[in-house]
Amino acid sequence: MGAAKHAFSLGARAYQYFPKNPRSLSVKDFNRGDAASCKAFCMDHDLISVAHTPYPTSLTPSDDKKEITIQSLQNDLEIAEACGSAGVVVHFGSPIPGEDPLASYQLMIHMLNAVLTDWDGHCKILLENNAGRPGSMGTTIEELAQVRNLCEHPEKIGFCLDTCHAFASGLWNGDNWGELEEKGTELGYFDHLLAVHLNNSRYASSEGKDRHANIFHNGHISEEQFSKLVLSRIMKVVPFILETPSEYGITHREEIKELYEKWDL
Numbered sequence: 001m002g003a004a005k006h007a008f009s010l011g012a013r014a015y016q017y018f019p020k021n022p023r024s025l026s027v028k029d030f031n032r033g034d035a036a037s038c039k040a041f042c043m044d045h046d047l048i049s050v051a052h053t054p055y056p057t058s059l060t061p062s063d064d065k066k067e068i069t070i071q072s073l074q075n076d077l078e079i080a081e082a083c084g085s086a087g088v089v090v091h092f093g094s095p096i097p098g099e100d101p102l103a104s105y106q107l108m109i110h111m112l113n114a115v116l117t118d119w120d121g122h123c124k125i126l127l128e129n130n131a132g133r134p135g136s137m138g139t140t141i142e143e144l145a146q147v148r149n150l151c152e153h154p155e156k157i158g159f160c161l162d163t164c165h166a167f168a169s170g171l172w173n174g175d176n177w178g179e180l181e182e183k184g185t186e187l188g189y190f191d192h193l194l195a196v197h198l199n200n201s202r203y204a205s206s207e208g209k210d211r212h213a214n215i216f217h218n219g220h221i222s223e224e225q226f227s228k229l230v231l232s233r234i235m236k237v238v239p240f241i242l243e244t245p246s247e248y249g250i251t252h253r254e255e256i257k258e259l260y261e262k263w264d265l
Helices: 002-009 032-044 062-082 101-116 141-150 161-171 176-187 223-230 254-265
Strands: 014-017 048-052 085-092 124-128 159-162 193-198 240-241
Touching: 002 014, 002 048, 002 141, 014 176, 014 193, 014 240, 032 062, 032 193, 048 062, 062 085, 062 101, 085 159, 101 124, 124 141, 124 193, 141 159, 141 176, 159 161, 161 193, 176 223, 223 254, 240 254
Parallel strands: 014 048, 048 085, 085 124, 124 159, 159 193, 193 240
Antiparallel strands: none
């Protein structure tokens, strides 16, 4: 409830939260009454929310982490569902050291199937694109769409686009939005895009560095480049969520105000 009220106080229409300790995969016994109150508050104030899995969550875990990761993800879904959230964001998997790249994709699909087989809620797993250098795992629309297609329950999976990650990986270089929009539409990616992490990048495109910057300050993505993405007709119904830094003296309240003034979001 605290995160919802804070977001609303800032003038936000969407927000993201951790459903439990962000540094732990432990299963949380949550208060369903509090969750129901949060859901009601969001409905009353037209707030959209998504949850984000704890930092240790990986869809390509080591053998000793598989079971606890599955349980943790199922727990995240239960909490997010009770709070009325659209989905739970989880980062695309990473390569398994010493294994054929195909093994990493196979493990991802196995993990998603295990998590979602008995899940009957409305809340979805939202796969987020990675920020590695071009060619790294999880940096292309094709990978994201294909993993979803190959799962047993694709209807329970959506996507979250992180603009900094897309820029860092070269997926979006700032000037190819039209091309990316065309490919994403062709592959059905945008049909299942439920959230955007709106972040600028402290480093140039294709450097593979995941360092967020404020939208209009200290970043390599220009206002003009952002406008093509933000004002795209495809994005009209997708909530934008800031994950921008505060250490440069720019508050989220100020940044949200700037976004409304620039683009009337």
